[in-house]
Amino acid sequence: MLQSLKAQLGGKVSTSPTDLETHGKDEGYPLRRPPLAVVYAENREDIQHTLAWARETSTPVIPFGAGTSLEGHILPQGACISLDLSRMNRILEVRPEDFLAIVEPGVTREQLNTALKGTGLFFPVDPGANASLGGMAATNASGTTTVRYGGMRQNVLALEVILANGEVLELGRAVRKTSAGYDLKDLFIGSEGTLGVITRLTLKLHPLPQHIHTLRVFFDSLEAAAEAAYQLMGSGLPLARLELVDELGLQAVNRYLGRDYPEKPGLFVEFHSSTREALEAESGSALALMREAGALRVDAARTPEERTLQWEARHQLYWALVAQYPGHQFMITDTAVPISKMPDLVRFAQATLREMDLGGSIVGHVGDGNFHTLIATDEALYPKAETFAAKLVEYTLSLGGTCSGEHGVGLRKKKYLQAEHRGSIPWMQQIKRLFDPQHLLNPGKVV
């Protein structure tokens, strides 16, 4: 069956064991299942050929970017083609005068930001991993800077997509706002490759911050940290990041790096000020605000070197946990709630970890009400971790939250969508059928 695909696409079709293996897993889901073949698409026509073949042979196709997803988005559930877009990695246009860039889907966020050096602009969405921008749009990724700059949905102005039937559509426009017609662009963002293959993105760029200052602040209780975070959110100070690390994480970092951070809830805060004088004023104002909010200790930093050290505990947390739990993998939850509900949910997560005798830590984008529980698992512990995650999502939904703030649904969270979206699910399914009646594009994911 693959013969006819190979006849058309030649060396772009691979069935090498290494390729099959790397395309049969992601960075967070335990399942391993290789695809039939990997197609390394180099242009639209390669994708259209692959989809035509898929329609004829009724073989599913899974778009694949950098493979950094966490929820099983890119995993085959049966015989299928992994459509690798990493060779479509050209930055097609950078237009500083319009604050935008046009890229192919395989361009990674670091590649784009490197290319933007010298323009005074950057692309702010930072999910941690050096993900592909196509993949980031497909999952509506966001990250530490989202509290200020928004996630992918706010920063993708337009998309070119290829539908299951081979049609090429342009969705959205290269403008900062539009009210002309139904918003198909945002329907495709976050659709995880189930409605079409993203082949081009028009991205919004932002001026690089000229003056950055950071605070690392520790509090006696989660409530105090949350109240301080709320004060910061309401202050009008130019908040660019607002991250929480819990006491369990700081314990792990202290052991791993031999530090003596207070083993208390910590906030890691970054401000982007417009002038040197504004920085002075805003930094002073933020410090005073944190002290008034009952901070146990406040460390401020202004130079790049100081800042790097400042964020050490936040950035090293994952590796500290890896060192603390050798031989384990980490399941990462991704719930988000209305921000006042954060302390309640974090306490619930910590108590449940203890009750279930699971190891891990909590790190959160507290300005967006989104946090991750990093749970140490192995084959034996995995079902327990899944039970933990289910309890957490159930409580999250009861607080009006969402099962996914930024990682997407994939395979892992599909079971939660019914409770979250109830009556909307059949409509999502009908939209899926409309765009992909043969269920060829990443079937079994999202809805």
Added chain:
Amino acid sequence: MLQSLKAQLGGKVSTSPTDLETHGKDEGYPLRRPPLAVVYAENREDIQHTLAWARETSTPVIPFGAGTSLEGHILPQGACISLDLSRMNRILEVRPEDFLAIVEPGVTREQLNTALKGTGLFFPVDPGANASLGGMAATNASGTTTVRYGGMRQNVLALEVILANGEVLELGRAVRKTSAGYDLKDLFIGSEGTLGVITRLTLKLHPLPQHIHTLRVFFDSLEAAAEAAYQLMGSGLPLARLELVDELGLQAVNRYLGRDYPEKPGLFVEFHSSTREALEAESGSALALMREAGALRVDAARTPEERTLQWEARHQLYWALVAQYPGHQFMITDTAVPISKMPDLVRFAQATLREMDLGGSIVGHVGDGNFHTLIATDEALYPKAETFAAKLVEYTLSLGGTCSGEHGVGLRKKKYLQAEHRGSIPWMQQIKRLFDPQHLLNPGKVV
């Protein structure tokens, strides 16, 4: 036929001549055509009854908010019911601790902001008119503050809608971000009442700016003003509004108010600073930047009184034009382009006005690449104004722009959508058919 509707809804159904007249027009489209009846819905059940009756009798229903739309969104095209939502005007919940409010669709933006007094928060989307929030979501409205705070799409977290079949759906969640499932919320925002009736909105609130300063700056040429605007956009200064008024508008204001503003392209700029000291620094920085960009004259203002005077020319422009063209009405265009294309398009608009011997002026949200040409028309001039608008849209699309930055499609712009969205139009039509197979909801609008 109306008997059975009246039997169910009693006095909520009106066929009084005044009601029919006020529901048969909007604020910008020349057509007048009264509906069969107006239903003043007070709750979900009233809407469901109306829709059930509509399905049985195959009578279209047009959701109606404050009636401030400009493009014919709310105008009957044949026998239909105008579903007036202005009585559903309760602010259901204000949760400052979550930076959100939950409102019924008939609540106006001014009503909400009045209710928010004392919370330190506000709802920033300001389209000028005191529109209903349901209507603003239906057209994805935005305005002068969008360059900083975003438009409706960025500030509506969740919607409750009733579909043509009577089903109640909740779309989105009351959280600041989610990646869980297809984004139906944004599909309904901007769908102009053609996919469902909005019955509840969860809105994102923002801290009230504590320190505001403004600049009014005049330039010798449009190019110089645009370059200055670009410099401001890239500066990282806390820009909250960035408006352009052209020389024609300033001429009209001078005549109307007896002022002596330079009759040159003017920028009206507002900054929201976080502290008094930051304001000093940012104000100084903005002044220096404007002078370096070749400003002819810069006026700065800091007190509320100074600011009111500062914005006079921008706010009085419409009335100055009304006075200059007595007996005329104004057609208002709404194109948006990538921001570097603004000067080109503004010059094209001015030259075309002159060539066609049409009177008017240009006012623009230059930070978003969106501007309005206000064209003086009457019955005789209207076809000429339509020709002007068509030329402007054609040129806009050739520059990669959109026919509507913020007013929506309605009746007037439907003819442009094909050129703007091409292959996507049949998919929009299929989505319409999916949600409203009988074409009962605001038929003939958008797609």
